[in-house]
Amino acid sequence: VNISHANSRVSAVLPTGESVEVLLFGATVISWKDRAGNEKLWLSDAAKLDGSKAVRGGIPLVFPVFGTAPDHAATSKLPQHGFARNSKWEFLGKSSSESALSTTSPSDASVKLDFGLSSATLDEKSKTLWPYTFSAIYSVTLTTEGLSTGIVITNDGKEPFESQVLLHTYLRINDITKVEVTGLEDSEYIDKVGGVQTKLQSGAVTITGETDRVYTPAKGPASPVVVSEGGETAFSIVRDNLKEVVVWNPWTEKAAGMGDFEPKDGFKNMICVEAGSVRAWTNLEPGDVFDGAQTISY
Ligand code: BG6
Numbered sequence: 001v002n003i004s005h006a007n008s009r010v011s012a013v014l015p016t017g018e019s020v021e022v023l024l025f026g027a028t029v030i031s032w033k034d035r036a037g038n039e040k041l042w043l044s045d046a047a048k049l050d051g052s053k054a055v056r057g058g059i060p061l062v063f064p065v066f067g068t069a070p071d072h073a074a075t076s077k078l079p080q081h082g083f084a085r086n087s088k089w090e091f092l093g094k095s096s097s098e099s100a101l102s103t104t105s106p107s108d109a110s111v112k113l114d115f116g117l118s119s120a121t122l123d124e125k126s127k128t129l130w131p132y133t134f135s136a137i138y139s140v141t142l143t144t145e146g147l148s149t150g151i152v153i154t155n156d157g158k159e160p161f162e163s164q165v166l167l168h169t170y171l172r173i174n175d176i177t178k179v180e181v182t183g184l185e186d187s188e189y190i191d192k193v194g195g196v197q198t199k200l201q202s203g204a205v206t207i208t209g210e211t212d213r214v215y216t217p218a219k220g221p222a223s224p225v226v227v228s229e230g231g232e233t234a235f236s237i238v239r240d241n242l243k244e245v246v247v248w249n250p251w252t253e254k255a256a257g258m259g260d261f262e263p264k265d266g267f268k269n270m271i272c273v274e275a276g277s278v279r280a281w282t283n284l285e286p287g288d289v290f291d292g293a294q295t296i297s298y
Contacts, residue, residue, distance in 0.1 A: 001096040001111040008051075010091050010113055012142055015106035020113070020142040025051040027089040027115040027138045029059040032147050040147075040235075040298065042172040042270035046262035051088070056260040057170045057270070059149060060085040061138060064130060064163035066246075066278035074162060075130065081168070083126040089115040089138065110143040119156070133157025134284075139293075150240070150293025155284035162283050166246065166276030167294050169237075173229050176268045181205040181247060183225035189215040190279075207271065210251040214244055214279060227273060233298070239275045240293040246274035 002013040009030070011021040017035035022028065030049065032040045043057030054060055063084035065075035079086070092114040118135035119127060133156045141148040149167055173179055182204045191197050192212040201215065217225065221239035228234055239245070248271075250258065255267045275294040282290050 001094075001109055003094055003096075003111070003113075005091055010094075012094065012096075012111045012113060014109045014111065014142060014144060016109065016144055018142055018144060020111075020140060020147060022113060022115065022140055023049060023055065023058075024089050024091060024115070025049070026055060026060055026085040026087065027117070027140075028055040028061065028085065029140055029147070029149065030055060031058070032142070034298065035144070039172055040296075042170040042266065044261050044266060046260045048260060053260060054081070054085040056258065059170070060168045061151065062164070062166035062168050062274075062276065062278075063136065063151070063153070064161070064165070066164040066166050066276060072162070072281070074132075077129045078126075081166075082164075083122070083130065084117060084136070085168075087117055087122060087126065089117045090121060092116045092137065107144055110141060112139055112141040114139050132159065132161040134161070146295055146297030148293060148295040150291070153284065153290045155286050155288050158286055160283055160285045160288075162281035163290075164276065164278045164281060165242070165290070165292055166274050166278050167242070168246075168272060168274045169294070169296070170270050170272050171227060171235055171296075172269060173227070173234055173271055174269065175229065176207050176249060176271060178230045179207060179234075179271055180228050181225060181271070181273065182228065183219065183223060184215050184217055184245065184247075187215045187218040189213045205247060207247075207249045207251075210254055211247055211249045213247045215247065216244055216279065225273060227271060235273070236297050237273060237275060238295045238297075240291075240295075242275040242277050242292040242294065244276050244278050246272065246276060246278065248272040248274065
């Protein structure tokens with residue numbers, strides 16, 4: 001496994017050709033390619049990669065609040081989606097199956113990249129807005145089968161705190177009109193478009209306009225949520241300890257309104273399917289740990 005750590009980013013390439021690239025800013029995965037070099041994630045052409053703004057595309061990490069929460073005192077002052085995606089994370093190191101097991105064949109190779117953020121390394125402004133003592137480790141694991149991203153959050157302080165977490169994954173697809181998301185049948189969801197309402201999904205999800213929904217999949221986290229295109233599976237997402245799935249596509253007008261969304265018709269080539277724990281608040285008592293992850297295969 002070939003690892004490079006330069007230019008405020010970490011990248012890894014497996015012997016078989018799969019690759020991943022993570023920006024230290026936000027620990028944002030900005031590229032994930034299969035062995036043929038096909039990009040699996042959507043990244044805006046106008047995404048800021050210099051730390052001036054959260055990245056538009058890839059996998060921004062949402063913590064400790066999903067959206068904004070004006071009624072939740074502890075996070076009400078935080079920017080939309082919290083500070084994790086706007087913070088400089090530390091690269092903690094890598095472990096690869098190749099080095100652990102020299103007999104591993106190239107087709108079994110994998111690499112795990114670990115990133116850390118804690119109240120000790122957080123910038124002063126965020127610390128003032130959210131004064132809890134915590135540490136977070138975010139692991140990005142690339143295998144020949146897919147990509148896993150997981151976060152472990154520990155309350156290192158003396159006060160309990162409540163938080164939400166979401167893996168805001170922008171999947172790259174060829175044509176949104178041919179996309180179906182299955183695995184969400186008969187699931188309750190909060191529809192955030194046109195006034196917040198709770199609804200029930202019947203059948204597969206298709207995207208024909210602005211879509212912003214928080215699903216609580218009826219089948220539970222281990223049952224995959226599948227994104228297919230023209231009837232063929234493009235991605236299959238399995239969650240671990242993340243109850244909800246957000247499905248988001250900005251469509252024409254919202255994309256036009258986002259300065260960092262380019263090309264403007266790029267919404268045809270992306271769908272966000274976001275694993276998270278965002279409907280309720282996860283309470284962590286001192287010493288408690290929260291662990292949530294997703295595995296995306298194709
Ligand atoms: C989604 C939310 O997760 O993120 C949407 O459900 C939001 O409501 C979208 O518009 C993008 O958010 P942002 O802050 O990256 O523009």
